[in-house]
Amino acid sequence: MAGPNPSGVSAPLSYLLLTLGHLWMLPVSIIGILWALATGCKPVRVDGDLAVYFVARPGWPAYWWFRKFGFAGFTLGTAITFVEVKYLWNQRIIRHEKRHVTQCMYQGVFSLITYPAASLLAVIQGKHHYHDNLYEVDARAHEGE
Numbered sequence: 001m002a003g004p005n006p007s008g009v010s011a012p013l014s015y016l017l018l019t020l021g022h023l024w025m026l027p028v029s030i031i032g033i034l035w036a037l038a039t040g041c042k043p044v045r046v047d048g049d050l051a052v053y054f055v056a057r058p059g060w061p062a063y064w065w066f067r068k069f070g071f072a073g074f075t076l077g078t079a080i081t082f083v084e085v086k087y088l089w090n091q092r093i094i095r096h097e098k099r100h101v102t103q104c105m106y107q108g109v110f111s112l113i114t115y116p117a118a119s120l121l122a123v124i125q126g127k128h129h130y131h132d133n134l135y136e137v138d139a140r141a142h143e144g145e
C-alpha cells in the first residue's frame, strides 16, 4: 500500500477524492471542452496531467475573446484553455488555472453560479468584478506554491 502523499491524505483516499471531484464537476468540464472546441481551440496533450488543455487558434472566436479581454487562460471544470501555447510552460499561470479546477471540484455545477455571484458581490462592494472576485483572489494566492 502506498504511503501518505505530501498533502497528508493517504494515496487511495486521495485517488478516491480526485475521482469524485472529477465526477462532481463533469458537467462543467463538458461545457468547458465544448466551449473550447466550438470556439476554435486546439486540444493539447500534457503528459501526467488530469486536466484537459486547449490552445486558441488565431482567427478563431476564442483567440479574439482572449485578446479582447486580456486573459491568458480560461478554465471551466477540468478544461483549461490558453490564448497561446507558451502558457503551457508558465508554472505560475498553470497553478492559477489549476486552482480554478480545484475550486470547481469542490463546487461542481454550482460553480457556474457562485463564480458570477462572486463577481456581482465584488461590484456591489464597489470593487472590480474580476480582480476582486473571491475565486480569483484565491487562485492568485495559489500561484506561488
Ligand SMILES: [Zn+2]
Pocket: 096, 097, 100, 135, 136, 139
Ligand atoms: Zn483566474
